[in-house]
Amino acid sequence: MRVGLITADAGHPLLAGAAAALGPEHEVVVLDPRNADAEAVAAGARADVYLLKARDPRALELARALERRGAPVVNTAAATELCQDRTEMADLARRAGLPFAATTAFPSLDRLARQAGDGSGLPGPAGLSGQRWPVVVKSRRSRKGDLVARVDDPARLRELAAGWGEEPVVVQAFAPNNGWDHKLYAIGDRVFAGLRRSEMAPEGPEDDRSVTAPPARWAELTLRVGEVFALDVYGVDIIDTGDGAPLIVDVNAFPGMRGRPGAPEALAALALRRAG
Structure with a gap:
């Protein structure tokens, strides 16, 4: 299989780890959307699936061009762009009955x-x-x-x-909470979890910490977000408003997921499934 990476940072740990997990039996092609000839390169080296780890207009247009040719792109350009507009994000989430702020x-x-x-x-x-x-x-x-x-x-x-x-x-x-943002990440049907001190907490922001497993109902909620937003690789920011009641405050397409054990391997497996 040939896997295309649409990114300006092919050395990102998640992408580099996924490329390593794909091994020598699969080819990884990097398409930097900053290059004017990226679309021509894509046409000449057609991949079986593309991973869209970029959100700028050039990257989105490149992804759309590939989609028009019938190539599978993870996540789609439309789903990626939707997550950039917090108004549209909130409207969609609330219409779907998600507990969104x-x-x-x-x-x-x-x-x-x-x-x-x-x-x-x-x-x-x-x-x-x-x-x-x-x-x-x-x-x-x-x-x-x-x-x-x-x-x-x-x-x-x-x-x-x-x-x-x-x-x-x-x-x-502002919803009263314990000062921690719960970072739920999904790759396909796998959910990873982290904790990060909120930017608005008196102590100030703090690096993301790994969490062994999220509450089962939060994992289910995270997968429901993927269904509603048509996302395969994404992050959901949740705050606990008391007694484990979740409130979603943001959704991100293809976040970095740095330090999530197993995430690169899960991404590699997802890419091969989508390519198939």
Whole structure:
């Protein structure tokens, strides 16, 4: 089998580990979407399956071109792009009955700060209407280095707007929790788990820790997310709001999964299944 990697970082531990697991009997071809001739290279060295470990416009267009030719791409360009828009993400999740945080979009952080400061509060679903502090403010477009911040009052909004004023954002009601983000990762039907100190915890963020196994119902919930979002390789950020009640706050297409034992091998096996 020939497996194509759509990535600007073929040395990423997850991809490098998967390539090693595929062994010498399978060929791995790297397509860097930054190269202008990436599509021509793909046409000349057709792979049996492609792994889309990139989210920039060039990578998505390359994936779409391959899909139009009938090539299987994991994850599809459409599913990958959906996970970049936190408004569409929340709408889909809530329509499907998933326990996803109520989310309201604003065209810019400046607009949000002005509206919160003029006494009218924030319009939106229960928990936001009439303004209940604190809230969580995030960039509408999910990407590396995006805005994710807890906001306790209009003054903090104005501080953020000084640097992010034009940024389209979403607002979620802050759900009390123990300060840890539960990171659930899926590759096909395998679920891996981690813990990371929340960016909004008083102690500050902390590196992802491996967890032996997530609660069974959380694993089932994670696989349900994959069905709803048409994802094969993805991450689900969950917070425990008390007594093990999960609240989903984000979904990511093809996360890094660094340090997850068995993840590279699971990815290699998934690639061969999709190729078949």
